[in-house]
Amino acid sequence: MRNQKITVSVIGGHNADDEVERLAHNVGIIVAQVGCVLVCGGLFGVMEAACRGAKQAGGVTIGILPGKEKEEANKYVDIALPTSIGYARNVMVACSADIIIALPGSHGTRCEISYGFVYKRPIIDMGNWNIEGMIKVADLRGLELKLKELIKAISKETKQS
């Protein structure tokens, strides 16, 4: 049996417009409300907005940073983990997740989605990625329900092992 927290990696661009930041903020709130630890790349844009949401809802946030110093993290990161390995840290943002939520982003986000598939993590599409194999949800309410369903399955599975 696994006594671990369930981790949700929120991925998306470090540049994000207001609408995407609002979405990321709401996603962060939901991740915290369903009781998961929010993991992200620790920097700005989607990452910062999601951490801000999670903190507002009383959650815990982890930033897996590309550089070697904790000062690099956005201010809503509780636990900053500098990796020193640059954007190779993307593999860890994906692999560290029980569940991945993909918001709009660019090549870095696309890279993390690819690693999510390589390591067979469930990936929820909140960014119109429309890639075969990603999980579709209609809206934030749909996201919440899907997260609860996945969490239940993970909890059951790990109790049996």
Added chain:
Amino acid sequence: MRNQKITVSVIGGHNADDEVERLAHNVGIIVAQVGCVLVCGGLFGVMEAACRGAKQAGGVTIGILPGKEKEEANKYVDIALPTSIGYARNVMVACSADIIIALPGSHGTRCEISYGFVYKRPIIDMGNWNIEGMIKVADLRGLELKLKELIKAISKETKQS
């Protein structure tokens, strides 16, 4: 100003005799008591005993795993972060730390100490490593005092920045 938790990486061998496991367990207790998050490689021996101590004292434990699955972690890890990068994850165990505590170990531990020096982390010697530049403490009481001193310095520094 940094709102982050202070992280302490406890490093040491995945095979450890009873005496070293007792030491690791006590080190874990102290890390939790001084209010830090315990980071480690997530596996067995020193890592497991230190996590067990931290949990007993009400702390939070993070395991930075070499493999790609969370099941690999010892059962006292709260937040398991599979990296998929093998023992290259040693660089992260060192770099993720505000403070490193080195217990007895073998080549993997030696590697993490080296990275601690490369990335200029303070390294407390609890394993008779006797390497120039490591911080010596006499015993567990000395460890506790040294940790408090380092935490105070880190808090002051990050308040100013």
Added chain:
Amino acid sequence: MRNQKITVSVIGGHNADDEVERLAHNVGIIVAQVGCVLVCGGLFGVMEAACRGAKQAGGVTIGILPGKEKEEANKYVDIALPTSIGYARNVMVACSADIIIALPGSHGTRCEISYGFVYKRPIIDMGNWNIEGMIKVADLRGLELKLKELIKAISKETKQS
């Protein structure tokens, strides 16, 4: 001035049908004929066929392997470099290249394309990826001409620096 060999990374699926393997073989021949070192992930499918082509044309092949042992490489790899870091080695296959040629593949290939963009390498599309920013060529003859043009530009640039 840089006295280095120009490296071309050939990326694509480790499962490839006959048609894609023929394409990869021909791409490998051209890479060797224009005087470049062929870099790849060192395994099978597109990687093996491209190495076979390059060897047939008298070229040099490098395999950047995910595992820790050289035995993992396909038999047309001259210089096997086990990384031990799993599929995080994808970042290196991209970053090690002066020029990337992308053949058909799956998530691993997509990941390497993403890293190619992150690290601003020119990426030639030989796999109908149709991603904005990739370089299109009509056929193998078009590939050869484009490679010669890129090589000329790289040589000029590095002579000036």
Added chain:
Amino acid sequence: MRNQKITVSVIGGHNADDEVERLAHNVGIIVAQVGCVLVCGGLFGVMEAACRGAKQAGGVTIGILPGKEKEEANKYVDIALPTSIGYARNVMVACSADIIIALPGSHGTRCEISYGFVYKRPIIDMGNWNIEGMIKVADLRGLELKLKELIKAISKETKQS
């Protein structure tokens, strides 16, 4: 049967005094003379001097670079492989080697020696490291004989597999 080149990683400090540079230069000459590809971290000090020696003797040199650009390499590197993963690349310098030769160095070199042990590579001590498990040789002549012996064993082993 493995058709690969045998690789020798030469490791040591990026700051080296005249005596150590002379030693590194001579080591590079011998690595090339016995027919091996010289692998190193691609930077300066021991790495540059060893590459210079290998080039003088007609050998091939590979630099596994911490950064993301080939310009970072010393001018005796034939094939520059930027990894983008910082000093985590040390694991690759060790793991890519059939044989490691350790010259004097500091924490980075010590880290590569540790990884050499983790991944069970033979490590020849040319830097008074005096670590249990390293192979001792008396001088450059002893190095040459030891390399030939190891090469013979590797060739025999890979012919059988």
